[in-house]
Amino acid sequence: MSDTDRKNPGDEDAPGTKQTGENICPSCSGSGRQGEKSCLDCGGSGRIIAIVGDA
Template sequence: MSGTRQQGGGTNPGDDAPPGTPGTGENVCPDCKGSGRIGAAACQTCGGTGKVIEGMGGG
């Protein structure tokens, strides 16, 4: 896992919003299960980070 966003702090295809957006948080990528890789290639959903930014529900 690289720990950095694919596009220099921007979003990746699996992100709901840019990092730091209020009401969002990091979650494990559902496609690579947090490894950042699918087979020999970087996961396209998370950009190889193993994390996605998702909206957090509140009640």
């Protein structure tokens, strides 16, 4: 764990956390944009960190 891990609002957990994976951001459908602005949930990446949970 470190303070440099950045979470976007749409992330379910911090990047690199066990049993997580990248997923298409449901808020922007992976486009990274909401209208003329960057998507807030994924920070414009179009992807969020989702907890997978069943390894």
